[in-house]
Amino acid sequence: MEIKIAEEDGITVVTPVGRVDTSTSKAFEDGVMSAVASGKKLAIRFNEIDYMSSAGLRVVLMAGKKLTASGGALALIDMPEKIFSVFRISGFDKILKIFPNLAESKEFFN
Amino acid sequence: MATLANILVLDDEEDTEDLVRQYFRHQISKGLFEFSFAKCHEESLDLLKRQAFDIFVSDINVAGMDGISFIAQLRRKYPLMRSVVISAYGDINTLRAAMRGGAHDFVIKPIDFKDFSDTLNKTADVVKKLKQSEATTKKLSAISDELDVSAKLQRSMLPGNVVRKGGLEIWADTVPAAEVGGDFYDFFWLSDTKLGVVMADVSGKNVSAAMFALIGKTLIKSFSKSYPSPAECFKYVNKSLCAENVATMFITAMYGIFDLEKNELLYTNAGHLPVVSIRPNADPIFLECDPGMALGIWEETAFVDNAHSFSPGEMILLYTDGVTEAANKEGDEYDKERFLEVLKKNSTAIPKALTEALIASIREFTKGTPQSDDITTLCLKYRLRVAPNVS
CATH class of the missing domain: 3.60.40.10 (PPM-type phosphatase domain)
Structure with missing residues (x-):
């Protein structure tokens, strides 16, 4: 798996590519956490991954907790139905902010 | 980089010990090199039994013995020790045989002590790395054993x-x-x-x-x-x-x-x-x-x-x-x-x-x-x- 990190309109956008499972979750964690360390407004884009296991959910949750604690914010964007169901089943959709796309998360960040 | 190394020198010539101790006196006093000397294979084996050495230095032509097979034997018995052979100038066939038999490096007679010192330092570094790698392998193997135990424990719960x-x-x-x-x-x-x-x-x-x-x-x-x-x-x-x-x-x-x-x-x-x-x-x-x-x-x-x-x-x-x-x-x-x-x-x-x-x-x-x-x-x-x- 690969992780793309880019700056879009003042928001750090992390885009994992491929499968986030047990064997790749460490790379995902390193990528997301380096972005957490460098910016306060972070978005994770999900439309380039095929699969995410609970190990990946944990990374997203950690990023959310870290950002909230430091006065930052995390938005989850461009989430296909299949990945959304992983968030819905585990109940994470209730505590994480999910938006259709980056544009619609603007208000949340402001 | 200089490393503390314990060195065993096998040579049947009377003045070798004095020459070595004289040339390496600074390293010896700083505790970087420690030398022991043997005059025959039996004496070397005896010393090896009593303490661990990092480097074995041997004149390949110690009278009346097969130095090459001795080095091969030491390599098998002491896998973390490395051998440096001393050979006469031009005796390329003996040197090749010694290297094939497991010697790590060589110096040529008459000994250029500067070259000898460099060779010992480099060999000591190699031995140090070997020991570190051995220690890491042991640690990994301990971790792997721990994982086996964890797996069994998990199974049993x-x-x-x-x-x-x-x-x-x-x-x-x-x-x-x-x-x-x-x-x-x-x-x-x-x-x-x-x-x-x-x-x-x-x-x-x-x-x-x-x-x-x-x-x-x-x-x-x-x-x-x-x-x-x-x-x-x-x-x-x-x-x-x-x-x-x-x-x-x-x-x-x-x-x-x-x-x-x-x-x-x-x-x-x-x-x-x-x-x-x-x-x-x-x-x-x-x-x-x-x-x-x-x-x-x-x-x-x-x-x-x-x-x-x-x-x-x-x-x-x-x-x-x-x-x-x-x-x-x-x-x-x-x-x-x-x-x-x-x-x-x-x-x-x-x-x-x-x-x-x-x-x-x-x-x-x-x-x-x-x-x-x-x-x-x-x-x-x-x-x-x-x-x-x-x-």
Whole structure:
């Protein structure tokens, strides 16, 4: 798996590519956490991954907790139905902010 | 870089020891080199028996002995020691033979002490690296032994595979992807007629996940004794897990109490995959319910009890995402359709046969790819015992 990190309109956008499972979750964690360390407004884009296991959910949750604690914010964007169901089943959709796309998360960040 | 090295010099010439001690006096006084001297092979062996050396320096032509085979013998016996041979100028064939036989380096007579010193320093560095690598290998092997023990411990904390009582039959199993896994199941009797069943998946794998799993499993079992409602039990398990969860780990779990008198399953769901109900020769269905959040995330999570009544011959299956999300070489997932199809085909089987058919089908689908997640299943079947018709 690969992780793309880019700056879009003042928001750090992390885009994992491929499968986030047990064997790749460490790379995902390193990528997301380096972005957490460098910016306060972070978005994770999900439309380039095929699969995410609970190990990946944990990374997203950690990023959310870290950002909230430091006065930052995390938005989850461009989430296909299949990945959304992983968030819905585990109940994470209730505590994480999910938006259709980056544009619609603007208000949340402001 | 200079390194502390213990060096054994074998030479039958009288003045070698004096020359060496004189030239290396600074290194010796600084404790960088320590020299011992032997005049024959027997004496060398004797010294080697008594203390460990890093470098063995030998004149290849010590009178009357086969220096090359001696070096080869030392290489086998002391794998962390390296040999430096001293040979006469132009004796290239002997040198080649010595190097082939296991010598590490050589110096030419008459000895240029500057070159000799460099050679000793370089060899000492090599030995130091060898020792470090040996130490790392030992550590890794100790860790690997620890993992074996953890795997055994984890295996031993599971309640076994099978329960049979009256008309009730359970078959449960787990196939971890790593040495130790993050999935666990449990079943325990709460009374003569009530059996608790648990299916859970801890985020992450290996030792940290296994430790968190052990905590979760223990909490569920102990709170189950105090709270007859699965939802209440999870409420307190969740609070306890949230209290000291510094590693941001969580557990998705399903906990149910099967009541043999009511023929009913009372269950609650903490972010876990829905239970499947399998009735003879019918399409299996997911028992959808509003899942509470996974355990260990948010202290105030509310859980809900759901009741499911069994019909004759019905089975329920609890499982983890290692089942439905197992991927094949092309990256396709085993998915719900294949899952439900196998369950339907085996809808009249006993729990063990159904579970085995399911795992065989996953294995067939994922052939040629390493298992990426733990695969855990628990199947419960209850056949009502019909009273004999006395007329």
